[in-house]
Amino acid sequence: MIVLLLFLVPLIGGLVSFFLREDKAIRGWALLVSFVALALAIVGNVSSTAETSLQYSTPWLGTLNSNFALKLDGLGKILCLLTAVAYPVIFLSTWNSTYRKPYNFFGLMLLTQAGLIGVFTSMDALAFYFFWELALIPVYFLCSGWGGERRVQATFKFFIYTFTGSVLMLIGLLYLYFLTPDRSFSIESFYRLAEIKGWNQSLVFWLLFGAFAVKMPIFPFHTWQPDTYEQSPTAVTMVLSGLMVKMGVYGMIRWVMPVVPNAAWSWGDVVSTLAVIGVVYASILAIQQNDLKRLIAYSSIAHIGIMALAIFSETHIALQGVMMQMFNHGINIIGLWIVVELIERQFGTRKLSELGGLAAKAPSLAILLVVMALANISLPLTNAFVGEFMMFSGIFGTTLTKYNVVFTVFALLSIILAAVYMLTMIQKVFFGEVNERTANAVDIRLSEKLALSILVVLVFAFGVYPQPLLNITNGFAESIINTSTKALSQTLSR
Amino acid sequence: MNAIIFSAVSGVIMMFSGFGLKNSAVRSLALALLSLVIVSAVFELRGIAFFHINTGGMLSFDHFALLFTLIATVSTLVFFLLSARDMEKIGLNYSDYFALIFFVLSGVIISASFQSLLMLFLGIEIMSIPLYILTGSDKRSLKSNEASLKYFLMGSFSTGLMLMGIALIYGAAGTFSTVNIILPEGKVPVLFVTGLLFLLFALSFKVSAAPFHFWTPDVYDGAPTVITSFMATVVKAAGFIAFMRLFSDAFRTIGGEWKLIVAIVVAATLFIGNITAVFQQSVKRMLAYSSISQAGFMMLAVYTLTAEAKEGLLLYGAAYSLATIGIFAVLAKMKDYTFDGFNGFAKQQPLVAATLVIFLLSLAGIPLTAGFLSKFYMLSATVSVGNVWLAVFAVLMAAISVYYYFRLIQAMYFKDGTATLPSVSMGFKVTLVAVAAITVILGVYPNLLLYWLYF
Numbered sequence: 023m024i025v026l027l028l029f030l031v032p033l034i035g036g037l038v039s040f041f042l043r044e045d046k047a048i049r050g051w052a053l054l055v056s057f058v059a060l061a062l063a064i065v066g067n068v069s070s071t072a073e074t075s076l077q078y079s080t081p082w083l084g085t086l087n088s089n090f091a092l093k094l095d096g097l098g099k100i101l102c103l104l105t106a107v108a109y110p111v112i113f114l115s116t117w118n119s120t121y122r123k124p125y126n127f128f129g130l131m132l133l134t135q136a137g138l139i140g141v142f143t144s145m146d147a148l149a150f151y152f153f154w155e156l157a158l159i160p161v162y163f164l165c166s167g168w169g170g171e172r173r174v175q176a177t178f179k180f181f182i183y184t185f186t187g188s189v190l191m192l193i194g195l196l197y198l199y200f201l202t203p204d205r206s207f208s209i210e211s212f213y214r215l216a217e218i219k220g221w222n223q224s225l226v227f228w229l230l231f232g233a234f235a236v237k238m239p240i241f242p243f244h245t246w247q248p249d250t251y252e253q254s255p256t257a258v259t260m261v262l263s264g265l266m267v268k269m270g271v272y273g274m275i276r277w278v279m280p281v282v283p284n285a286a287w288s289w290g291d292v293v294s295t296l297a298v299i300g301v302v303y304a305s306i307l308a309i310q311q312n313d314l315k316r317l318i319a320y321s322s323i324a325h326i327g328i329m330a331l332a333i334f335s336e337t338h339i340a341l342q343g344v345m346m347q348m349f350n351h352g353i354n355i356i357g358l359w360i361v362v363e364l365i366e367r368q369f370g371t372r373k374l375s376e377l378g379g380l381a382a383k384a385p386s387l388a389i390l391l392v393v394m395a396l397a398n399i400s401l402p403l404t405n406a407f408v409g410e411f412m413m414f415s416g417i418f419g420t421t422l423t424k425y426n427v428v429f430t431v432f433a434l435l436s437i438i439l440a441a442v443y444m445l446t447m448i449q450k451v452f453f454g455e456v457n458e459r460t461a462n463a464v465d466i467r468l469s470e471k472l473a474l475s476i477l478v479v480l481v482f483a484f485g486v487y488p489q490p491l492l493n494i495t496n497g498f499a500e501s502i503i504n505t506s507t508k509a510l511s512q513t514l515s516r
Numbered sequence: 517m518n519a520i521i522f523s524a525v526s527g528v529i530m531m532f533s534g535f536g537l538k539n540s541a542v543r544s545l546a547l548a549l550l551s552l553v554i555v556s557a558v559f560e561l562r563g564i565a566f567f568h569i570n571t572g573g574m575l576s577f578d579h580f581a582l583l584f585t586l587i588a589t590v591s592t593l594v595f596f597l598l599s600a601r602d603m604e605k606i607g608l609n610y611s612d613y614f615a616l617i618f619f620v621l622s623g624v625i626i627s628a629s630f631q632s633l634l635m636l637f638l639g640i641e642i643m644s645i646p647l648y649i650l651t652g653s654d655k656r657s658l659k660s661n662e663a664s665l666k667y668f669l670m671g672s673f674s675t676g677l678m679l680m681g682i683a684l685i686y687g688a689a690g691t692f693s694t695v696n697i698i699l700p701e702g703k704v705p706v707l708f709v710t711g712l713l714f715l716l717f718a719l720s721f722k723v724s725a726a727p728f729h730f731w732t733p734d735v736y737d738g739a740p741t742v743i744t745s746f747m748a749t750v751v752k753a754a755g756f757i758a759f760m761r762l763f764s765d766a767f768r769t770i771g772g773e774w775k776l777i778v779a780i781v782v783a784a785t786l787f788i789g790n791i792t793a794v795f796q797q798s799v800k801r802m803l804a805y806s807s808i809s810q811a812g813f814m815m816l817a818v819y820t821l822t823a824e825a826k827e828g829l830l831l832y833g834a835a836y837s838l839a840t841i842g843i844f845a846v847l848a849k850m851k852d853y854t855f856d857g858f859n860g861f862a863k864q865q866p867l868v869a870a871t872l873v874i875f876l877l878s879l880a881g882i883p884l885t886a887g888f889l890s891k892f893y894m895l896s897a898t899v900s901v902g903n904v905w906l907a908v909f910a911v912l913m914a915a916i917s918v919y920y921y922f923r924l925i926q927a928m929y930f931k932d933g934t935a936t937l938p939s940v941s942m943g944f945k946v947t948l949v950a951v952a953a954i955t956v957i958l959g960v961y962p963n964l965l966l967y968w969l970y971f
Contacts, residue, residue, distance in 0.1 A: 085827070085966065086896075155883040162922075166930045174930050181922065186915040189881075192892070193907050196899045225904065 024069070025092045026078040028062045028102060029139045031055060032109075036132030045124050049117065052128040056109035059135065063106035067099050067494065083148065088207045091145040096498025097276060100345055100491065101142040101268055104352045107480070108264050109135055115360040115473035116257045119367065121168060130160035134261055141269050147195040147207040150277070154188055154233075157266060161258060168255040176246075176253035183246045187233035191273075194229030197222075198281065212281050216509035227285035230278050231293070237270030238326045240293070241300030251319035256363040259315065263322050264356040268348050271326065274333050275344065275502060283506035284513050290334040291423055297334075298432045301327035305439035309446070314362045314372040317447060318355065321398065324436050325351055331433055332413035335426070336510075338503050340416020345495040346488065347409030350397075350481075354406060357394035357477040361387065364466055365451070369459050374447065379456030383463035388452045390466075390474040395444045397481045400437065405484040410437075517567045517577060518556035519585045520625045526553060527618030534611030543600050546614040550596060553621070554589045561586060561968060573693060574632040581629035583830055583968050584757050588624050588750050591837040592617065595750070597947045598845035599742040606654050606740045613653060616646035617746065624754040631765070633682045633692045636758060640678065640722060643754060644671050647747060651739040663738025670731040674721030681714025685766075694766040704770050712767055712774060716781075719762070723755035725815055726784040729808050733792075736804035741853075744800070745844030748807045753833035756814045760829055764821045771821075778819045779906055786812035786913040793920045800853045802920055803843065806879065809917055810836055813894050813910060820897040827966050828893025834965060835886035835958060839875035842951050845944075846872060849937055855923055859933025867945055868937060869928045871952040878955050880921040881914050886958035 035055030042048045066076060077093035094102065109131075121127040137157025144150040158181075165177040195207070201218055202211040236243045251259050279286050301324045308320035329347055332340040364387060365380075366372050381388040397404035400411075418430040466474075484491060526549035533542050556566065561582045603613050623643030630636045648671060652664025682692070688708035689697045699708065717728060724732040736744045767774060789809030796802040814832050817825040846868060850857055862869035878887030891914065898907040928935075958965060 083962070085963065152883045159877075159882060163929075166926065174926055178919075178922070178926075182915065182919060185918050186912065189911040189915055190908065193895065193899065193904065193911055196892075196896050196907070197904055199896070200900050229908075 023078065024062055024066045024075045025094045025098075025143055028059060028066060028094075028106075029092060029136055029143065031059050031062065032132045032139065033136035036129045036136060039129035039132060040125055042125050048124045048128050049113070052132060053110060053113045055132060056106070056113055056135070059139075060106040060110055063103045066094050067103050077145075079145075082146075086148065086207070087205050088148040089146050090149055091208065092140070092143040092149075093145045094143055096495045097272065097345060098143045099494050100349050101272060102139055104268070104349050105135060105138050105142070105265055107476075108260065108352060108356055111356060111360075111473045111476055112257050112260050114469050116363065117469045118467065119255075119257070119363070121255075123167075127164065127168060130164050131257065131261070133160045134164070134266075138265055138269070142272060145209045147199065147209070147212065147277075149207075151188070151192055151195060154191075154269065157269065158184055158188065161262065161266065164258045165250060165254045168258070170253040172249075173253040176249040180246045180250040183236050183243070184233075187236035187243075190229045191233035194226045194233075197226055197229070209276075212277075213505055215281060216283055216505060217512070218282075223282045223285035224289070227278065227282045227289060230273065230282075231289075234270040234273040234278065237273070238267060238330060239270070239323065240327065240330050241296050241303060241323070244300065244304070244323050247323060248316050248319040251322075252313065252315045256315075256359055256366070260356045260359045263319070263359065264352040267322065267326060268352065271329050271333070271344065271348055274330070275341070279333065279336065280502055280505040283509045286334065286506070287336070287422060287510050287513075290336075291425060294331050294334050294423065294425070294429055297327040297330040298429055300324070301331070301433055301436045302439070305436050305443070308443045309439065311443075312374050314365065314374065314447070314451075317374075317443060318358050318362065321440060321443060322351075322355055324440065325355075325398075328410070328413060328433050328436060331417055331429055334422075335417045335420035335429075336422055336503065336506060337416040337420050338499055339412050340420070341499040341503060342492065342495050343409045343412025343414075343416055345499065346491050347406065347413060349491060350405040350409050350484065353477055353480050354394055354397045357390070357474060357481075358398060360470070360474055360477075361391045361394060364470060368463060371459065374450040376457070376459055377451045378454040379452070379460055380463055381452040383456070383460065384465045386471060387466050390471075390478060391452070392448060393478050393481060394474075395448055397485070399440045399444050403482070403485045405481050405488070407485060408488040517569055517571075517575070518560045518565060519553050519589065520622050521567055522549075522553045522556050523589075523618050523621040523625065526550070527615045527622065530611055530615035530618055533614075534609065537611070539604055539610050542611045542614065543596075546600065546618075547593075547596055549618070550589065550593050554586070554593060557582065557586045557589055573695075574635045575626070575629050576631040577629050579969050580826060580830070581625075581757075581761075583965075584628045584754075584833065585625045586968070587830060587834045587837070587965075588628070588754060589621065591750050591753075591834070591841060592621060592746070594838060594947065594951055595746055595841050595845075598841060598944060598951075599745060599848060602742045602845075602848045603740075606742065607656070609653070613650065613743075616650050619646045620650075620746075620751060624750060627754050627758040628761070630758070630761065631694055633685065633694060636694075636762060637678060637682060639758065640755075641675065643751060644675070644722070647751060650743045651735060651747075653743065654740045657738075657740075659738045660740065663735045666731055666738075667735045670721065674718045674728070677714050677721070678718035681711045681718060684708070684711030684714065687711075694762060697766055699770070704773055709770075709773050712770075713777070715762065716774060716777065719755065719759045720781060723752055723759060723811050723815070724808050725781050725811050726788040726808065729785065729788065729811075732808055733801055733804040736807070737798070737801050741800065741844060741848040744804075745841050745848065748803065748844070749837035749840045752807060752811065753814075753837055756811075756817065756829060757833070759815075759818050760821070760826070763818050764826075768821055775819065778815070779903070782812050782815045782819055782906065783909055785809070785815060786910055790913045790916045794916065796920070797855060798853045799847055799855060799858065799924060802855075802924075803840065803847075806917065806920065807840070809913065810879070812913070813891060816894040816898050816906070816910065819903075819906070820894075820901045822897045822900060824893055824900065825897035827969060828890055828897060830969070831886065831893060831958065831962055831965060832890035835878055835890045835955065838951050838955055839878040839887060842875045842948055843872060843879075845948070846937065849940065850935070851938075852935070855927045856931075856933065858924060858927040858935050859931040861928040861933075861935040861937075864934070864936050865940070868940065868948060871948040872928065873925055874952040874955055876921040876925055878959070880918045884956060884959050886955045886962070889959055889962050
């Protein structure tokens with residue numbers, strides 16, 4: 023029941039928002055809904071004994087044998103928690119932004135949340151596809167309606183890319199559906215297909231991979247990403263980069279690795295090579311950016327690339343690292359976007375060259391940004407360190423590829439490059455000369471401090487004591503690795 | 517049988533109604549008669565037939581045919597509710613337009629229920645000839661006259677092909693019946709295959725599948741917009757039902773002879789329709805090409821011929837007809853048919869714009885709308901017969917279609933302009949909202965419609 027409520031609360035909350043007309047009332051309502059969802063997610067995460075309340079299933083499209091099946095397991099728990107934490111933070115941090123037609127804005131935002139929860143919990147392929155689109159479509163309207171100057175073209179590119187990916191995924195899911203002996207869309211039936219033969223696997227692999235690679239994005243499917251992040255309103259960029267990116271990673275873990283393990287193994291080197299290229303390439307581009315949003319957008323491509331690398335190493339520790347990192351990356355990047363939003367709102371610019379000397383004028387902002395930036399470089403004691411460390415040790419220790427050392431070296435290079443662009447950013451924005459734009463800077467407001475402080479607390483809490491997250495993800499990582507390596511070991515031993 | 521007789525009689529009544537009645541009375545009469553046709557169709561679907569005529573096995577009123585009859589008549593009702601008022605603008609012979617549409621409707625029902633090649637021919641012709649006239653009904657417009665002539669010439673040509681095909685098949689099989697064809701063992705006679713191909717091409721003409729689609733954009737563009745709306749939806753869907761019925765009854769067993777050709781036609785239709793639609797500046801022409809591309813999707817049902825595709829085609833007919841009628845109804849009221857003509861539409865008419873968005877999403881095949889599930893059924897049928905590549909190709913083309921459908925959404929919502937909709941009544945808006953609601957309901961729960969197929 024909890025899982026159904028977790029989905030219904032933002033869905034109904036979003037639909038109600040469309041009918042509210044008073045600006046303050048809508049904001050209050052959206053915040054309230056997001057807090058209720060957070061409470062539900064926390065209950066879902068701690069109540070490990072009441073397993074039955076964490077799943078829900080009812081027949082949906084009878085003739086197709088598709089069920090409306092939701093379930094909170096390890097992966098779902100951690101991602102729903104991330105989504106539920108992110109929304110109040112996003113609403114709080116953008117409390118002072120003004121939107122044209124706020125009822126539509128907040129309504130669409132909450133619908134996206136419902137879509138995300140659905141994606142992360144659905145145990146039926148057709149329902150999964152529905153939710154995937156439910157998360158995608160409102161974002162299209164959000165970006166086109168409230169974004170920057172070139173928003174229409176940018177969103178168009180984004181939409182065509184992701185829609186192409188997702189319909190290809192649909193074909194892949196359909197193909198699997200016809201391979202299942204009981205003609206079912208349920209994930210258990212799909213997992214039983216792990217031993218399907220030969221080119222069937224590769225076909226399905228590439229169809230599904232297409233959708234997830236675009237969403238993540240993995241090089242060379244990434245070209246929509248910097249434009250879209252730059253042109254979207256910052257609240258939407260937070261959703262896109264903090265949460266929606268995780269849909270791609272999530273899809274790889276839940277719908278690719280265990281379903282077509284042999285193809286994932288045989289194409290693993292190709293994908294890993296693409297990921298490594300993406301990591302280095304995006305990091306170098308990030309160093310050269312002058313626009314804060316684009317800088318963070320490219321840094322995100324690099325971080326996601328490492329996650330892709332870790333997934334395809336197929337080791338327990340790396341997989342757990344990825345799940346940790348999905349949560350942590352979400353927290354950190356949303357923090358960075360908040361800072362960007364605050365800077366842009368106050369100074370009307372995101373250009374590094376036009377900023378400077380903020381540390382003296384806005385000390386709280388400076389401290390919070392530095393914490394977020396350091397977490398983004400994965401400094402020890404911050405949350406991202408744990409995840410990255412686990413991922414790197416997994417990539418290094420994998421026995422599935424002979425190139426593990428090469429991959430690790432290149433991936434590690436990204437940490438150095440990340441330090442370069444993050445520290446440059448800190449230096450240019452907060453230190454150096456004060457110019458006429460920044461001379462009258464004032465410090466941030468209470469609601470913004472509150473939003474950022476929540477994130478900082480999470481950064482340090484999970485940096486020092488990551489055990490709760492590890493507990494949530496441990497069992498799940500093991501079951502996924504078991505499902506995929508069982509089929510794989512049979513192939514390898516043959 | 518109920519619906520055929522009622523709609524034919526209604527056509528005759530409408531012909532005479534023009535003598536004494538005012539336009540508004542004509543409209544009410546047409547609505548009343550159409551409602552009668554729908555009620556009689558529902559009765560027959562529930563097993564109550566008013567007429568017991570021995571059709572000698574030439575017509576068969578199974579659930580599939582009856583359900584499509586219901587879909588077609590309800591779509592026509594929606595068309596009347598939304599566009600009947602705009603038909604006044606075409607010309608002076610207001611009652612005649614309704615009469616002709618009723619005649620088309622009887623043709624549609626015959627085409628959905630034939631079991632003999634003769635009835636197929638009759639149905640298609642009864643459907644087509646009134647349409648030639650309706651296309652040219654705006655007598656003062658040269659464009660309309662030209663379209664009508666072009667349509668008539670092309671249509672006659674395809675009729676010739678069809679007759680030739682029927683003759684060849686009769687020569688080879690010795691029967692007009694589509695269900696009792698007995699072919700000699702071994703190789704299929706060349707005569708039969710040639711006839712089959714002629715029929716395939718003739719029907720491709722009728723449903724505007726590539727490369728026989730050349731008349732479509734000009735005719736759709738030239739005809740009065742309200743008539744285009746009817747042509748592109750109910751009539752086209754009927755063409756596909758006839759297509760599928762023929763191939764499933766008569767040619768299913770010799771799939772090896774024609775599957776490849778149909779697959780090529782499907783691919784070509786999808787490709788040409790979608791790619792050309794991208795470059796259109798006029799919404800009306802875009803919809804014409806979009807109807808070609810949708811035809812490609814519907815034709816997947818002819819390719820696969822599975823039970824799933826049968827259900828899917830019915831759903832497709834309903835989803836596509838309702839969405840397209842809705843868009844055309846709004847378009848017919850606009851002054852400017854270009855994309856720019858829709859700039860800023862959402863500010864002026866938020867409710868109408870919102871319903872248009874649902875229709876466009878449905879046409880593009882976005883989940884939660886009927887359009888998605890109908891495309892889904894087609895793809896699913898294609899994958900189930902083992903042709904993944906055709907499905908992938910169709911999906912890529914559907915992704916392209918998103919471009920031009922969303923272009924209209926963009927114009928309405930994200931561009932500044934002063935597009936206005938003169939004179940919309942409350943009833944018009946309510947009907948639009950109701951149709952949009954049906955589109956969403958069928959998208960979430962299609963069994964509401966498909967249930968009728970089995971009970």
